[in-house]
Amino acid sequence: MAFPSSSAAFARSSCGYPDITRDWLYQRDLKTRYRTAFNGDGYGVHPSTTSFTMHEEAHTQAGKVILDLHLLGQQYARGGGVWSYRWTGLAGAKVCKPGYHRYGAAVDFTRFDWGSGNFVDTAVxxxxxxxxxxxxxLAVVATFRKHFGTVLHCNNDPDGSHWNHxxxxxxxxxxxxxxxxQTDTTIIQWAARDLAGVKDMAIDGDFGPKTTKGYELLCERFGTEAIDPAVSAANGRVWLNLIGRHAMSDKAAGAYRVNESMQAEADAEDD
Incomplete structure (x- = not known):
């Protein structure tokens, strides 16, 4: 059963949409672990494999994120290595409370681990x-936006509660x-700052004159002047793939430029 539109969802009071319970994302050996605490350095503690309940569509889309992160590690790892994805940390999924969590259509992620000390901890x-x-x-955030319309994080935190997931x-x-x-604007601002070197770029979700210049600089570096990410989801994926590849490999904007195969890949990807 597909997840309903936002208007239909919030018009209902039930938390009873069909869901599934799994201890993995994408494939069964890529386990999920629950963050139980933080250590002295502020990193999340994820002691053991844990099952989570969520809407089946959310599980499918999260699996696509994990597959993409695995492929980024295989093809664009920092230093030219090859990283194989291992496990994912979560803080929760379906909870019967106001918002999309009540429908199992929202998931809170805390860690992405490729093994051998290569990971992202969302609290740090x-x-x-x-x-x-x-x-x-940033590579993780850009990858999420390929498969989820709303992505909240430490630089897109409207209520102050997303600093750690x-x-x-x-x-x-x-x-x-x-x-x-703001989900979309903050990604462009972050990329302009940390990939294109616009050091005074504020990541505030306001697409003003400074952000416009940062966007234009990214267009020039990526070769995407003719690919407007606001025109189609496929165009957006071209941008998100470029951001993800640069960010994962720790390279400045311009190391990779758009080409026909990249456009075809983005056109073929499903939501």
């Missing part, structure tokens, strides 16, 4: 002093990018 790395760690967190929900499908929507 989004505002890390190390550029390569901020970039890696990434919230992704299906209240909005993975549609074309919208510069009136």
């Amino acid at each position: 790395h989004g505002k890390d002093k190390r550029l390569y760690m901020r970039r890696r967190y 990434i919230h992704a929900d299906r209240g909005r499908a993975a549609v074309a990018m919208d510069w009136d929507y």
Whole structure:
């Protein structure tokens, strides 16, 4: 059963949409673990495999994220290595409370682990002093936006509660990018700052003159002047793939430029 539109969802009081319970995402050996605490350095503690209940569509879309993160590790790992994805940390999924969590259509993510010390901890790395760690967190956020319309995180935190996790929900499908929507604007601002070197770029969700210049700089570096991410979801995926590849490999904007195969890949990807 597909998840209903936001208007239909919030018109209902029931928490009883069909869901599934799984201890894995994408494939059975890529387990999920529950974050139970934080250690002295602020990193999440994820002691054991845990099952989570969520809407089946959310599970499917989250699995696509994990597959993409695995492929980024295989093909674009920092330093030219090959990383194989291992497990995912979560803080929760279906909870009968106001919002998309009540329908199992929202999931809170805390860690993405490729093994051998290669990981993203969402409580630390989004505002890390190390550029390569901020970039890696950005790669994760860009990948989520390919499959979820709403992505909240440390740099898109409207209520102050997302500093330590990434919230992704299906209240909005993975549609074309919208510069009136903070999920999308903050990704462009973050990429302009940490990939294109616009050091004074504020990540505030406001697509003003400074962000416009950052966007234009990214267009020039990526070769995407003719690919408007606000026109179609496929165009948006071209941009998100470019951001993810640069950020995962810890390279400045321009290391990879759009080509016909990249456009065809984005056209073929499903929401």
